Amino acid sequence: EVRLVESGGGLVQPGGSLRLSCAASGFTFSSYWMSWVRQAPGKGLEWVANIKRDGSGEYYVDSVKGRFTISRDNAKNSLYLQMNSLRAEDTAVYYCARDSGIALEDYWGQGTLVTVSS
Amino acid sequence: QSALTQPASVSGSPGQSITISCTGTSSDVGGYNYVSWYQQHPGKAPKLIIYEVSNRPSGVSNRFSGSKSGNTASLTISGLQAEDEADYHCSSYTSSSSLGVFGTGTWVTVL
Numbered sequence: 639e640v641r642l643v644e645s646g647g648g649l650v651q652p653g654g655s656l657r658l659s660c661a662a663s664g665f666t667f668s669s670y671w672m673s674w675v676r677q678a679p680g681k682g683l684e685w686v687a688n689i690k691r692d693g694s695g696e697y698y699v700d701s702v703k704g705r706f707t708i709s710r711d712n713a714k715n716s717l718y719l720q721m722n723s724l725r726a727e728d729t730a731v732y733y734c735a736r737d738s739g740i741a742l743e744d745y746w747g748q749g750t751l752v753t754v755s756s
Numbered sequence: 757q758s759a760l761t762q763p764a765s766v767s768g769s770p771g772q773s774i775t776i777s778c779t780g781t782s783s784d785v786g787g788y789n790y791v792s793w794y795q796q797h798p799g800k801a802p803k804l805i806i807y808e809v810s811n812r813p814s815g816v817s818n819r820f821s822g823s824k825s826g827n828t829a830s831l832t833i834s835g836l837q838a839e840d841e842a843d844y845h846c847s848s849y850t851s852s853s854s855l856g857v858f859g860t861g862t863w864v865t866v867l
Contacts, residue, residue, distance in 0.1 A: 673855075675858075681861075682759060682845060682858055682859065682860050682861040683794075683802065683845050683847070683858040683861070684759075684858060685855035685856055685857075685858070687855070688854075688855060697854035697855055698855075699853075699855060733801060733802070739790070739807065739808070740788075740790045740849045740856075741790050741792065741847055741848060741849040741850070741855075741856025741857075742790070742792050742804070742807050742808075742847075742856075743792075743794075743802075743804065743847075744804050744807075744813065745804075746801040746802050746803070747801060748800075748801050749801055
């Protein structure tokens, strides 16, 4: 059974940092691109970033470029999102998702809430 | 990259069929057959129900079907059931970004 479990969310002040983690199991993690997708309260979904199977390439939505870094550790079956210089508009539930095709996420974690507020 | 346009809400009675639209441009929905649909119940993670315009993953009810015409993709739910009450999100590949693009989301109410 494919499982994705996020952790690391919480309340942080504007300008602060957080590191999200996603523990994967039930599939060969190193064979898949992975993504972070977020959902602001009452809003739709938004791709934040994705990363190639071997971590050799990463892509970001313009609003987080230079502030967020996606990474992975295939030996630990883990995906990460380092979030710096956080802003109020980054407040959202962040989901870890497995990429199974072009712009296609076939499995999702339960999400972790990030709240940026003073 | 702007979000794809979906109606904010759609409603129907049990047993009826409803259709949700997802409108983009020739750079995304209209140009490629990489449209997906996700169902999301309140407080839960999204679940993939349609991929590549009209394909259903294993285990997804055949009451869900997808199609596309021009720049608009559609999700049809036939034989509407109470459990279908949820948010539905479309997504598409886009040539404008290295990431995909999601729709604005549609809340389905079962009357």
